[in-house]
Amino acid sequence: MNQTPQGTSGQTLLFLTDEQLRKGIEAMFFAYRGFTADPDRILSDLAYGRAHHRAIHFIHRSPGTTVNNLLAILGVTKQSLNRVLRSLIADGLVSSTVGKRDKRERHLHLTDKGAALERSLSDAQRDRMRSAYRAAGPAAVAGFRQVLEAMMDDEMRHHYLALVDKPDGR
Amino acid sequence: MNQTPQGTSGQTLLFLTDEQLRKGIEAMFFAYRGFTADPDRILSDLAYGRAHHRAIHFIHRSPGTTVNNLLAILGVTKQSLNRVLRSLIADGLVSSTVGKRDKRERHLHLTDKGAALERSLSDAQRDRMRSAYRAAGPAAVAGFRQVLEAMMDDEMRHHYLALVDKPDGR
């Protein structure tokens, strides 16, 4: 539909105008605001922010994960993460237990209260995602994921793939 | 490929598991970091941040735009935007001229220096977008844009569509 030069490895190369690429860039910008809008609204009522949401999300996804592990996925410093974890633990949303095999590690879990918040956040985010998926159709959804995956940094793609091929935490 | 119930208006409804939706959510999260990574690297050498990038991008896209207009697109307070604009103007990257028809308005343009920075930022971002598009293929690209568009808030979609159907600023 839009090919011209032939790539090196049998790959068909696309001819892509700056215009087409710019549209993609702007779509990412505007869509990401929608993507975070609903959880942000819920969180702001609770004196939490997006950083708390991320921590909660990934603890939910990988129950028992360690602090170091979370650090690698979130890509922030331990001081930043610690500030968030401290408040979540203090508020009884997250539990931190000393590792059995390696006592230096702390294993993180959501408490019932934490799981309840996680559910309300991800319900809101899934609702929007669901309606976007429905509006666009199944073929579009597959393409959506392909492009996003190709856009990730290598390291983040590894984290992504490791997560995605794992059963849901719930 | 994945339909089941019939929608109201001839629309085919998709059956979407929480699992599928969650993958999309995580893909957005990891991809957005890649999306901003390259410009962020360039900007951090110049004591600018993502906020400056956004202002520069949209001034480039809509030369002569007003402050109020930019405010609506960026969705921040005028105090936030003003802080950024002030530094860009002081550093000679952006020019602000009194409106001809309405003298209350200020029309914003990139200077040569500002345009040069814009180019280096968008080159970096387009390179990544281009390689993602190539890796995913043209059908995937169409789907990518469709899903993102459906994910936007109504107001943001209006801004997006107005921009996208406009010739490139360069």
Place this chain on the structure above:
DNA sequence: CTAGTCATGTCAACAAGGCTGACGTATTGT
């Protein structure tokens, strides 16, 4: 013309959430 509204700029104060650097304490591996 006058009153009200609008576009913009600015000051002050505050919060979230990044960052660096430094230090301390267990615990583990060599």
Place this chain on the structure above:
DNA sequence: ACAATACGTCAGCCTTGTTGACATGACTAG
């Protein structure tokens, strides 16, 4: 025994967002 690792924490700094208040000049409706 010693070095490396996992974690927690203190202090301080930056960017970028917020609210609230106030000022100026320029339009606009009555």
